[in-house]
Amino acid sequence: MTPNELIKQLLLSYNNSDKETFLSAAREYIEREKRMKHTQVAKELEKALFNKNGSSSSFSERRFKNEMPIPRDSEKGFPLLEIKNYEECYENLIIDNELKAQLDQIIREFKDSDILATYNLSYKKKILLCGKPGTGKTYTAQIVSALLNIPLVHIRFDSIISSYLGETAFNLRKIFDYIEQGTWIVLFDEFDIIGKNRDDIHEHGEIKRVVNNFLQMMDNFNGNSLLFAATNHQHLLDPAIWRRFDDVLFYDIPDEFTRIKLFERFLKPLKREKNIDLGDISKRSEGLSPSDIKMIAIEAMKLSIIDSRDTLTQNDLLFATKRFLSREKLRKTSKGED
Ligand SMILES: Nc1ncnc2c1ncn2[C@@H]1O[C@H](COP(=O)(O)OP(=O)(O)OP(=O)(O)O)[C@@H](O)[C@H]1O
Ligand SMILES: [Mg+2]
Missing domain, CATH: 3.40.50.300 (P-loop containing nucleotide triphosphate hydrolases)
Known part of the structure; x- marks a missing residue:
């Protein structure tokens, strides 16, 4: 059988819960890999097909494994992932x-x-x-x-x-x-x-x-x-x-060029005035993270939307940047970083 036929047989037998056909198709596939000297792949497939004892695992066991309940903290009961x-x-x-x-x-x-x-x-x-x-x-x-x-x-x-x-x-x-x-x-x-x-x-x-x-x-x-x-x-x-x-x-914290790309990416949802100068805004936002830039971009877009304007202006961006920077300054002083 060709590899495609084998895979088709695997899928059909899985759907029909026909364990015997499934196993024989899987074995044939593994043998084929061995013949082609794909030893490692064959080994991995064998490992996947057989459990640690060397016996084939049943469909129900496999299903159970796939649907294993999410592990929880035994004491408090919350999910660990x-x-x-x-x-x-x-x-x-x-x-x-x-x-x-x-x-x-x-x-x-x-x-x-x-x-x-x-x-x-x-x-x-x-x-x-x-x-x-x-x-x-x-x-x-x-x-x-x-x-x-x-x-x-x-x-x-x-x-x-x-x-x-x-x-x-x-x-x-x-x-x-x-x-x-x-x-x-x-x-x-x-x-x-x-x-x-x-x-x-x-x-x-x-x-x-x-x-x-x-x-x-x-x-x-x-x-x-x-x-x-x-x-x-x-x-x-x-x-x-x-x-x-x-x-x-x-x-790393993004450089000036990357900051421009970030502004472009986050400002995508709104039309922009033709004369907008992202280079200028990028210069003003030195040292900021992508997540900070996202906040500025969102703030600027909201200023425009709430004002019932469908086009973002340089002023929106300037205002949002200044506001963000002064808030950062306040945060840093309160943490004694400045
Ligand atoms: N390099 C980036 N490119 C595009 N968007 C970014 C980038 N970094 C951050 N963001 C935006 O900022 C959000 C927050 O970033 P993220 O949660 O990945 O930060 P983090 O590095 O995991 O920070 P922390 O150390 O605080 O966990 C992201 O969901 C994404 O929207
Ligand atoms: Mg994180």
Whole structure:
């Protein structure tokens, strides 16, 4: 049978719950891969078809695995992760060319993981995202999930920390057990909790243990997913931690040119006056993050809409920028940053 015929048979037998035909088609497919010397692919497929004991898993077991309940904290009962589907255009992520090239490479490797496997090579599986707040770390995971059409499993690191000894490690175990059953884009967000708690020595020791635990589980991770971990306190991370990741993406504060692109992107919903000078607005917004720029753009558009004007003016933008900058100044003085 040709590969297409085999796949058709797999799908039909799955639909008819015809286990025997399903298994024989799957076996034939694997044998075919072996004959073509795609040893690694054949191995992976065998692993997928058979459970650890070497016996084939039943349809009902597989279905159950696919629909495994979302793991919850045993003490408080809240879900330890969230699964979401995103619809976002990859072009909406505005980052410099170097970073884009790095991200493109990660995506291409993930897409071609089967081919890499035939050479006994693995795609970049564990990616560290670092950079200041609002620069696009969480957004990147959402965009990649949308691009690859694979749901995003979002884990907020602070929410899995339990006050009960041992419970945190157990929570992590449950999360890894869950994600190993499927193919996901996974984001361990707020990984920077290590930084936030550095003043509290007791807490720091506990968090360090949790992070070590997390890294160990990540090292042993055997699934087919793409794992992201995000932090905005990368300077506090041990170099040993960096080495555990296959790649590190650094999100910088955007330069003047990138800021213009960001304004263009966020101002898209509204018509603009012909003489609008985004270069000028970009110069005034030095040091701001993409998320700050988004806020200014939204504020400016609202000024125009509420005024019953369907065209954005330079004044709207100037006003919104000034307002944002004075609010920032106030925030920084109150935090003693200035
Ligand atoms: N590089 C970017 N390109 C386009 N939009 C961006 C970019 N960065 C941020 N944004 C916009 O700002 C929002 C917030 O960004 P995001 O949540 O990704 O920041 P973050 O880096 O995860 O920050 P934090 O460290 O505070 O978690 C995004 O949902 C997106 O709309
Ligand atoms: Mg984030």
